[in-house]
Amino acid sequence: MAVLLAGATGCNPQPPKATPAPSAPAPKPHAAVSPLVLRISGQGTANRPVHLIQEVHNRVDYDLLASSYESKGPQGGARAVFQQARVTFRDKQGGRIAATAPQAVVDQSANTVTLLNGVHARTSSGMTLECTQLVYDRATGMLHGTGNVVVTDPKGFRATGSSFDSDISLTHMRMR
Template sequence: MISVQQCGVLLLGAATLWACGGQAHPQPTPAPSRSAGPQGPVYHISAQGTGGRQVVITNIVAGAPEYTLLAANVIYSTDLRKGRFNDTTLHFYKGRNARLTVTAPTAVVDEVSHNVMLSGGVHAKTASGVTLTSDRMVYDDRTRLLTATDHVVAVEPGGNMLTGREAIADLDLQQIRLFGALPHP
């Protein structure tokens, strides 16, 4: 498995080789500016799982997986340094054991910050059965916290349920801070 950084390098390398074979055509880029943005041609690289296998990206920290992202397909933009994944399952680890599984129709991974933005109806579940659902969820790599927004529902295995507009949670869903009441229908 490869890290998010290595994936970007590999995808860029693949795009370069593909272009050398005369099969890919880089999109025209505007005249260079003096901004700090990326220089050179802009590529949009896509990959799709085949034969029942998914596209897999693993973020490895200190030799252990921090998270593994599985998806049906991905489009990576070299100018944005972001990859957009569809039909996503994200496994977070504690050591080598999965601690949290998050599913969402769409995920965007930022290669620079390593943050993961999930959307389209997100469902997170721990091995002990605690769940957190929302319209959108962001994993902040710096703080190692999830921020869930819009139609947030937290449920523990005993059936206790809390709802709100926003929640901030650890990756074990042991500490969940909920904010704002849902509007009445």
């Protein structure tokens, strides 16, 4: 009879018993994730300087040449410092100003380009500008200069002050 029971159970196997689903592990406390900070540096040569072009809607906003640079920060929020910089800023109307300075800082978070430690610039119309620091605000397209500001037009008119705000062509300027 034992043989008969074994054969009967072999032909009619029992349905498998449902196994309980494994319980999800308890969530582990996570430490705050810090953003990835990128550090990038580069060195140009006399014949091949570091070159950065910033375009907006297929229009060059500014064109920067430098002897070297170092950038640090998260993607999209980096701050790059350029040495022996020459920057040409362009406005939508075709005006431009070319400026040189010992140092330039491109700050993606602030959306600015700052030239430091003695700025010398010339507009496409022949006006010249000297100041200690020049900040280009990319959002507004305006320049803000501080420190021993001297502006000279092509006819020799000279204006001095401690700071100014202006468009790129230096035609709409407020000097203080």
